[in-house]
Amino acid sequence: MPIQALTNLLSERTLTEQAVIAKYGRDESPYPPALPLAVCLPESVDEVVEIVRICREASTPIIPFGAGSSLEGGVLPTCPAIALSLERMNRIVRYHPHDFSVTVQAGVTRLQLNAFLQEYGQFFSVDPGADATLGGMASTRASGTNTVRYASMRENVLALQVVLADGQVIRTGKNVRKSAAGYDLTRVFVGAEGTLGIITEVTVRLYPQPAAVAAAMVSFPSIAQAIHTVQAVLQAGIPIARVELLDEVAIGAVRQYAGLELEVQPTLFLEFHGSQAGVTEQSEQVQQFAGQHTGGIFRWALAPDERAKLWQARHNAYHAAKAMRPNCRVVSTDVCVPLSQLETCLLETKADILHAALPCPLVGHVGDGNFHVMLVVENDNPQEYLLAQEINQRLVTRAQRLGGTCSGEHGIGLGKRKFMLAEHGTAIHTMQLLKNSLDPKNLLNPGKVLPDDV
Amino acid sequence: MPIQALTNLLSERTLTEQAVIAKYGRDESPYPPALPLAVCLPESVDEVVEIVRICREASTPIIPFGAGSSLEGGVLPTCPAIALSLERMNRIVRYHPHDFSVTVQAGVTRLQLNAFLQEYGQFFSVDPGADATLGGMASTRASGTNTVRYASMRENVLALQVVLADGQVIRTGKNVRKSAAGYDLTRVFVGAEGTLGIITEVTVRLYPQPAAVAAAMVSFPSIAQAIHTVQAVLQAGIPIARVELLDEVAIGAVRQYAGLELEVQPTLFLEFHGSQAGVTEQSEQVQQFAGQHTGGIFRWALAPDERAKLWQARHNAYHAAKAMRPNCRVVSTDVCVPLSQLETCLLETKADILHAALPCPLVGHVGDGNFHVMLVVENDNPQEYLLAQEINQRLVTRAQRLGGTCSGEHGIGLGKRKFMLAEHGTAIHTMQLLKNSLDPKNLLNPGKVLPDDV
Numbered sequence: 001m002p003i004q005a006l007t008n009l010l011s012e013r014t015l016t017e018q019a020v021i022a023k024y025g026r027d028e029s030p031y032p033p034a035l036p037l038a039v040c041l042p043e044s045v046d047e048v049v050e051i052v053r054i055c056r057e058a059s060t061p062i063i064p065f066g067a068g069s070s071l072e073g074g075v076l077p078t079c080p081a082i083a084l085s086l087e088r089m090n091r092i093v094r095y096h097p098h099d100f101s102v103t104v105q106a107g108v109t110r111l112q113l114n115a116f117l118q119e120y121g122q123f124f125s126v127d128p129g130a131d132a133t134l135g136g137m138a139s140t141r142a143s144g145t146n147t148v149r150y151a152s153m154r155e156n157v158l159a160l161q162v163v164l165a166d167g168q169v170i171r172t173g174k175n176v177r178k179s180a181a182g183y184d185l186t187r188v189f190v191g192a193e194g195t196l197g198i199i200t201e202v203t204v205r206l207y208p209q210p211a212a213v214a215a216a217m218v219s220f221p222s223i224a225q226a227i228h229t230v231q232a233v234l235q236a237g238i239p240i241a242r243v244e245l246l247d248e249v250a251i252g253a254v255r256q257y258a259g260l261e262l263e264v265q266p267t268l269f270l271e272f273h274g275s276q277a278g279v280t281e282q283s284e285q286v287q288q289f290a291g292q293h294t295g296g297i298f299r300w301a302l303a304p305d306e307r308a309k310l311w312q313a314r315h316n317a318y319h320a321a322k323a324m325r326p327n328c329r330v331v332s333t334d335v336c337v338p339l340s341q342l343e344t345c346l347l348e349t350k351a352d353i354l355h356a357a358l359p360c361p362l363v364g365h366v367g368d369g370n371f372h373v374m375l376v377v378e379n380d381n382p383q384e385y386l387l388a389q390e391i392n393q394r395l396v397t398r399a400q401r402l403g404g405t406c407s408g409e410h411g412i413g414l415g416k417r418k419f420m421l422a423e424h425g426t427a428i429h430t431m432q433l434l435k436n437s438l439d440p441k442n443l444l445n446p447g448k449v450l451p452d453d454v
Numbered sequence: 455m456p457i458q459a460l461t462n463l464l465s466e467r468t469l470t471e472q473a474v475i476a477k478y479g480r481d482e483s484p485y486p487p488a489l490p491l492a493v494c495l496p497e498s499v500d501e502v503v504e505i506v507r508i509c510r511e512a513s514t515p516i517i518p519f520g521a522g523s524s525l526e527g528g529v530l531p532t533c534p535a536i537a538l539s540l541e542r543m544n545r546i547v548r549y550h551p552h553d554f555s556v557t558v559q560a561g562v563t564r565l566q567l568n569a570f571l572q573e574y575g576q577f578f579s580v581d582p583g584a585d586a587t588l589g590g591m592a593s594t595r596a597s598g599t600n601t602v603r604y605a606s607m608r609e610n611v612l613a614l615q616v617v618l619a620d621g622q623v624i625r626t627g628k629n630v631r632k633s634a635a636g637y638d639l640t641r642v643f644v645g646a647e648g649t650l651g652i653i654t655e656v657t658v659r660l661y662p663q664p665a666a667v668a669a670a671m672v673s674f675p676s677i678a679q680a681i682h683t684v685q686a687v688l689q690a691g692i693p694i695a696r697v698e699l700l701d702e703v704a705i706g707a708v709r710q711y712a713g714l715e716l717e718v719q720p721t722l723f724l725e726f727h728g729s730q731a732g733v734t735e736q737s738e739q740v741q742q743f744a745g746q747h748t749g750g751i752f753r754w755a756l757a758p759d760e761r762a763k764l765w766q767a768r769h770n771a772y773h774a775a776k777a778m779r780p781n782c783r784v785v786s787t788d789v790c791v792p793l794s795q796l797e798t799c800l801l802e803t804k805a806d807i808l809h810a811a812l813p814c815p816l817v818g819h820v821g822d823g824n825f826h827v828m829l830v831v832e833n834d835n836p837q838e839y840l841l842a843q844e845i846n847q848r849l850v851t852r853a854q855r856l857g858g859t860c861s862g863e864h865g866i867g868l869g870k871r872k873f874m875l876a877e878h879g880t881a882i883h884t885m886q887l888l889k890n891s892l893d894p895k896n897l898l899n900p901g902k903v904l905p906d907d908v
Contacts, residue, residue, distance in 0.1 A: 098794035141634040152632045170881035175792045178821040179859040180595040183885045187641035208691035237662035265814045300810040338629045340552035341902035368631040427624035431637045
């Protein structure tokens, strides 16, 4: 047991008291919490290296821990393991305003980063609902509401510092827009959920704050009409910044939770970025498309605080869902399908959940083909939980049949390992090869991403 | 020797006649041609698998061959090897207009693809100078003149079919905008220059043709002023589609070659995409920025044929450089630096080449921080070639010192392996690990990308 050595290294920054470390053994997923052996709070990459060396010597696995906001059990121990929390590595390392990029330690959160950037007129675009860390977001290849315009972590991570399973520190990528100099190690670690290395620094791309921003909501009599509107918008090449669908169930939940006056109908939440004239033009075009597809009146949010309220309502959909029933939790699905299959996938899914004995609000990053059904199950109700699992299973099978993926942005973690073989076929062996070559002793976040039996 | 077995498999599609196979042993690089043992022209992935099995059995290396337009010796044999040309695998496999994507066999070229797409109002954006194949472009992580807006192959490849060194066929990625389902195998092969697997199918993202397009040229008294203009454009978040710099030497060459009336000054070639109003607004803003930085009068190319002529002139810069001297070839440099370092890198480079005994036209994808000095050396003049090598060496060292990369888009091939250690440090060992795990017998394009001594 390496606890003594870790305590020698970090003294009070190696935590072992059960009440204190409990929060490092749970996340936002429906999977049962489990205590790590101990929690290390390194303050430098050198300390991370020492932790890796100590754990490697003792054959004790390490789970990199960010904000604990995983929806798929990505940070839950599956065996006796150390949690390595990056929370004290939360410095902005170097800001490069003229390069539109910033290098941060992995424990910096997205809200912290954007608060820092605000006065410089730039922003970091990727916005999952939670205030996740940049290291965690890189590890799950996160995306969010404005990925339709500004892309996901896959595209926005320029460079990484990574501590490997053997204690080596490497830097992948450069602070440049593009490079053709060898293998793309950055994207080997982006989306690997801490199973191939421990990300300690992240360089991400930034964008200038747009000169003008406008947000709006518009309701439709049916989901199909909302989707047809989105397709027309994309087909016309309108550079929409956000286009989010909430079905009538989600609208009901959000209305109650956020105190927004909304018709209980499928609704698109939209945002336009550009010059003043550009935003006006985009708004008019999209209103026209919506009108052609029986959309209602646009309700505009133009002032910054109104827009913030609108998007807060959208980001709080998860909490609004949770508030639909007392003593419950949310099991969130996360499929992403080709845009051409989105309507089919949504409508078949709606039919499937119509008579479910659970509230099932649905929200979607529909410009990307990604949507979430939030299955609101009672705590300690195994039957409901089973039902939610079955719905999710059918949804994943449907999405994969339509050429899609079991996870658009939440990652695989524990819960979706069982879908990996159906999704990737023989390529799963190539993934296992990567894992074996980079972490031959299986010390980094074991039991995640890859199924056991490949 | 597996030649007999390959002939049994493909009959007349296994080429061995020296005069016929010579073109598969050279490319656009300055490195000496070398004959492959034979050239295979498979027509299906099954045939590629069989070729791999036969060559593996005989321990004969395989070099995947696209259009032969590599500028870095990426397809030159470094030992007795088979060239596997994808030229007969040139079918458009599936077009997904509503997904803005298309799946093609690896031998489809970019001009072929865009000719196919034209009637559907969509286009494939990545445009290196050559009419490269999609497989080759994926393999070198290619980019081009509109990468500043539409990104590079890194971002635009959605999925691949790959034949591995052991003959397994895998599919990486899906026809979806995003996925967080496991390791990003697609980007393991994008940029690997055929050293990790043979790409047989590529699914790429497409874009709707913009409603309006305008192109223009504007000259500046100095490169610094041109760069300041570009920085102001990017800082303002103007979604410029192309912004290319040609220095006064390149303009001199292009003027002569393309018969364009141009002032012999550093010049930006620009393109604007958007709605009619958007293009007008962007044009006005950029003219204002250029004016503030002593730019001259904008010379517009609005009609499709005028624009085509303008961009043909830009794409022909390489040939224009070659036409500057009789009996010569071009050694092209390819550094990419952080945008903030571009001016420094350009000006130091200009100072370095000012008194060189060679014509040195310079062209740059300056919105990405990437530029090329085209060193025009006499054939069979080892002294000039040495001089070019020295200039390139100093330029790479300069770019790396400024935080940049030795290759923005041409790849490593043979010629830049010597810069890899300085660029990647210990990460080079991680690259070698990938190579060892995916191609343990070193059968796929050996002697490329990674230096020998790591």
